[in-house]
Amino acid sequence: MKRKRGKWETLDGVLNEIWKMLQRGVTHSIDPFHRPVLGTAGKDGCSLRTVILRQVLLPDRILVCHTDARAAKVQEILAFTKVSWLFYHPKRKVQLRISGHATLHTEDEFAERQWAEMRVTSRLNYCATRPPGTCIDRPMSGLPDFLFKKLPTLMETQIGRSNFMAIAGRIESIDWLILKPLGNLRARFCWDNNELSSTWLIP
Ligand SMILES: Cc1cc2nc3c(=O)[nH]c(=O)nc-3n(C[C@H](O)[C@H](O)[C@H](O)COP(=O)(O)O)c2cc1C
Numbered sequence: 705m706k707r708k709r710g711k712w713e714t715l716d717g718v719l720n721e722i723w724k725m726l727q728r729g730v731t732h733s734i735d736p737f738h739r740p741v742l743g744t745a746g747k748d749g750c751s752l753r754t755v756i757l758r759q760v761l762l763p764d765r766i767l768v769c770h771t772d773a774r775a776a777k778v779q780e781i782l783a784f785t786k787v788s789w790l791f792y793h794p795k796r797k798v799q800l801r802i803s804g805h806a807t808l809h810t811e812d813e814f815a816e817r818q819w820a821e822m823r824v825t826s827r828l829n830y831c832a833t834r835p836p837g838t839c840i841d842r843p844m845s846g847l848p849d850f851l852f853k854k855l856p857t858l859m860e861t862q863i864g865r866s867n868f869m870a871i872a873g874r875i876e877s878i879d880w881l882i883l884k885p886l887g888n889l890r891a892r893f894c895w896d897n898n899e900l901s902s903t904w905l906i907p
Pocket of ligand 1: 739751752753754755756757769770771772775776777778836837
């Protein structure tokens with residue numbers, strides 16, 4: 705009888721599992737893939753920060769996160785559009801290192817749709833009166849008084865719209881690694897436009 709091949713035994717199987725894990729990361733807020741690290745290149749080297757994975761668009765291979773348009777990362781992406789994403793799933797022991805070019809969206813239909821679907825509490829992230837990273841003389845959120853310590857209405861959070869930005873990162877390569885007691889496995893997937901080349905690697 706022919707043995708059924710496990711999902712990690714073929715490159716197609718691995719890639720299929722990667723898409724599933726990323727999509728689960730979007731929809732499950734307690735999944736470790738919900739909070740990747742986004743890396744950008746700045747004048748002092750690379751800068752890293754945790755973000756929330758908001759969308760995975762397939763077959764276009766786009767990862768989406770949201771940010772305040774006044775944040776430092778935005779200036780870095782404007783200067784150098786290549787970004788990296790790091791995901792690690794401690795239970796499944798899977799690491800993904802993803803890289804590709806990012807586009808920034810503020811006033812287009814893409815950003816508008818994301819803003820329209822956002823929860824009121826998430827919209828608060830864009831309502832600070834001063835830009836993220838501004839020095840202040842005491843600890844505070846920077847929210848205006850009328851939004852402070854209460855659940856705002858949808859209308860009240862509209863002041864955050866002009867600060868809201870969606871970052872869309874196109875996946876151009878994925879370095880996949882799984883830790884296994886009897887030997888780790890690693891593979892790389894690269895797209896040249898839509899042409900995929902994939903290979904196993906020594907971990
Ligand atoms: C769990 C968690 C999730 C976060 N999600 C986001 C996010 O989706 N977008 C964002 O801009 N910052 C998010 N942050 C804050 C960033 O890590 C970072 O502090 C902030 O964006 C400023 O980074 P920058 O100065 O490099 O722009 C999150 C932080 C944590 C701890």
